[in-house]
Amino acid sequence: MSCRWTWRSSKGFARFFTLRFTVFMAHTLPALPYDINALEPHISKTTLEFHHGKHHAAYVANLNKLVEGSDLDSKSLEDVITSVAGDASKAGVFNNAAQVWNHSFYWQCMKPGGGGQPSGALAEKINADFGSFEAFVEQFKTAGATQFGSGWAWLVLDGGTLKVTKTANADLPLAHGQKALLTMDVWEHAYYLDYQNKRPDYMATFLDKLVNWDFVAANLAAA
Amino acid sequence: MRRILAALVVLPLLVLLLCPGQGAWAAAPAFTLPALPYPAEALEPAIDATTMTIHHDRHHQAYVDNLNAAVARDPALRGLSLEDLLARASQVPAAVRNNAGGHWNHSFFWTSLSRPEQGGEPSAALEAALVRDFGSLQQFQAAFRAAGLARFGSGWVWLVTDPGGTLQVLSTPNQDNPLMDLAPVGGTPLLGNDVWEHAYYLRYQNRRADYLDAWWSLVDWSVVSDRYAAR
Numbered sequence: 001m002s003c004r005w006t007w008r009s010s011k012g013f014a015r016f017f018t019l020r021f022t023v024f025m026a027h028t029l030p031a032l033p034y035d036i037n038a039l040e041p042h043i044s045k046t047t048l049e050f051h052h053g054k055h056h057a058a059y060v061a062n063l064n065k066l067v068e069g070s071d072l073d074s075k076s077l078e079d080v081i082t083s084v085a086g087d088a089s090k091a092g093v094f095n096n097a098a099q100v101w102n103h104s105f106y107w108q109c110m111k112p113g114g115g116g117q118p119s120g121a122l123a124e125k126i127n128a129d130f131g132s133f134e135a136f137v138e139q140f141k142t143a144g145a146t147q148f149g150s151g152w153a154w155l156v157l158d159g160g161t162l163k164v165t166k167t168a169n170a171d172l173p174l175a176h177g178q179k180a181l182l183t184m185d186v187w188e189h190a191y192y193l194d195y196q197n198k199r200p201d202y203m204a205t206f207l208d209k210l211v212n213w214d215f216v217a218a219n220l221a222a223a
Numbered sequence: 224m225r226r227i228l229a230a231l232v233v234l235p236l237l238v239l240l241l242c243p244g245q246g247a248w249a250a251a252p253a254f255t256l257p258a259l260p261y262p263a264e265a266l267e268p269a270i271d272a273t274t275m276t277i278h279h280d281r282h283h284q285a286y287v288d289n290l291n292a293a294v295a296r297d298p299a300l301r302g303l304s305l306e307d308l309l310a311r312a313s314q315v316p317a318a319v320r321n322n323a324g325g326h327w328n329h330s331f332f333w334t335s336l337s338r339p340e341q342g343g344e345p346s347a348a349l350e351a352a353l354v355r356d357f358g359s360l361q362q363f364q365a366a367f368r369a370a371g372l373a374r375f376g377s378g379w380v381w382l383v384t385d386p387g388g389t390l391q392v393l394s395t396p397n398q399d400n401p402l403m404d405l406a407p408v409g410g411t412p413l414l415g416n417d418v419w420e421h422a423y424y425l426r427y428q429n430r431r432a433d434y435l436d437a438w439w440s441l442v443d444w445s446v447v448s449d450r451y452a453a454r
Contacts, residue, residue: 054429095375148321149377149397149419169376188377188420189429197281197421 024073027097029060030104038112042205047193055189056103063096077101078174085175098170102152106185111212118213122220129162137207139164144186144203153203155182155216157223181219182211252291254305256284257330265338269437274425279333282421286325286398293318312403324398328379332417337443346448349413356390363392364439367416370394371435377419382447383410384454394418413450414442 032038032052037045063080067073072080072093080097084090117133118126130136136155143166144153151168156178158165165173166186173180184206191202259279264272293316294300300308300319308315308323315323336342345353350360357363363382371380374394383401385391385408393401393408401410416422416438423434 050428058429091375148317151376188424192420192424193428196277196425197285 024068025076026064026068027060027077027100029057030107032107034110034112039110039210042194042209043110043191044194047191050193051189052103052107056100059096059099059103063093063100066093066096081172081174094175095170098172098175101174102170102172102183102185105180106152106183108215109182109184109212110206110210111215113209114212115207115209116211116213118217120217122213122217125162125220130164136162136164140184140207141200141203144184145200147186150187153184153186154178154180156180157220179219179223181223182216252287253294253301254287254290254326256287257333259333261336261338266336266441267339269339269434269440270336270423271426274423277425278417278421279329283326283329286322286329289318290322290326293322306402309400309402310404312399313405320403321398324400324403327402328398328400328415328417331412331415335414335443335446336441337446339440342441342443343445345444346451349444349448349451352384352390352451357392363390366392368432368435371416371418372432374418380416380418381412382414383408383412384451385410388454411450411454413454414447 029052032048036048036052039048067075067080072083075083077097077100080093081101084094084097087094117123123133126133126136130139140153140155143164147153147166147168149168151166152172154165154167154173156163156165156173158173158178162181163178165176165178167173184203186199186203191199195202256279259275262272263275263279266275294303294308297316297319300315305323305327308319309327312320312324344350345360353360353363357366367380367382370392371394374380374396376396378394378396379398379400380392380394381401383391383393390413391408391410393406395401395403395406399406400415401408401412416435418431418435423431427434
């Protein structure tokens with residue numbers, strides 16, 4: 001958090017300078033919810049060092065540079081995203097804000113010793129809305145494989161129904177009135193050092209070994 | 224007689240079963256992967272041999288294979304040249320647009336490069352046009368670098384001669400290119416750089432700017448000048 005004093009000319013009846021106090025809540029890089037090498041061998045320490053320490057950190061720094069001093073600088077991350085979504089003149093703010101959100105969410109979607117299948121209400125909801133867990137997996141992998149270029153694959157809650165979606169670049173469910181439950185980053189930087197062009201291998205490993213279904217279940221419960 | 228008749232029925236069936244798509248009636252794949260015009264290690268140190276090998280043998284090969292598959296699914300597109308497909312990118316399935324672009328862009332990319340510091344200089348005519356439209360060679364390179372850095376996500380940065388003869392720098396997303404009817408600025412590409420992460424991530428990781436800077440040492444200006452002369 002940083003504070004600054006600004007002088008602004010009052011447009012009111014008293015045409016003299018007033019002192020105004022504004023608070024800029026700088027967006028911050030969250031720590032990874034596990035050790036940097038915790039996802040080895042599926043996602044390497046080196047990948048996470050770049051992905052979290054460079055890419056995610058750069059999105060945070062760029063966002064702060066773009067919003068500081070603007071009318072967006074007192075808004076929460078979600079409010080920044082929804083207020084600039086669809087505004088081509090604010091594409092830079094949207095891209096960086098959404099990528100800050102996406103990555104913070106993505107880290108929590110994984111854990112060491114993750115993967116397997118969900119249980120309880122989430123498992124029942126997946127069976128009800130997709131037919132089976134296998135059908136969900138199939139759709140999720142297809143979404144990731146067919147996101148041409150950079151982007152994300154998602155499990156979302158849309159009007160009470162679970163859906164699999166994909167988004168390009170920084171785009172995210174929040175900009176489409178959907179609640180994100182799970183995401184998989186399919187930007188090449190997420191997997192290139194460990195898997196190179198073999199995106200399907202990364203996606204299979206993500207589902208088999210990394211997904212934190214407890215986090216996904218909590219997102220559904222809170223929806 | 225019965226044996227001969229049986230053989231007449233069974234043999235073609237065997238051919239169909241064992242060689243799907245390989246019979247004489249199946250057309251050869253329309254598009255093929257061009258060989259690199261130099262060894263994979265030729266562009267070291269700016270681009271490492273591992274990156275070149277994966278980029279060419281796997282990524283480019285996949286665009287070729289996926290393009291052939293996508294065209295095979297759409298009889299109306301069979302027999303069209305790569306340039307024909309690009310010119311109707313707005314009307315073809317996304318798989319055709321993306322993979323036709325991927326095939327053309329990479330083929331163009333390999334032939335734009337040569338061993339470090341072996342690429343010479345722009346021809347007098349090209350240099351004059353660069354100075355006319357950008358102010359100087361350095362200002363052109365700065366504009367090209369800025370466009371490459373500004374491309375959010377995956378894509379390409381281009382130098383083109385637009386239909387009015389003016390040189391322009393532009394960037395396209397994913398595997399789009401200036402030959403596509405949907406390109407915001409059309410024209411004849413003279414030079415293109417790949418800013419997909421797969422083009423540089425193994426050596427440069429998040430440092431796209433370093434890749435863009437090092438890449439100039441590889442540009443084959445004789446090829447670029449020839450393209451300008453042939454515009």
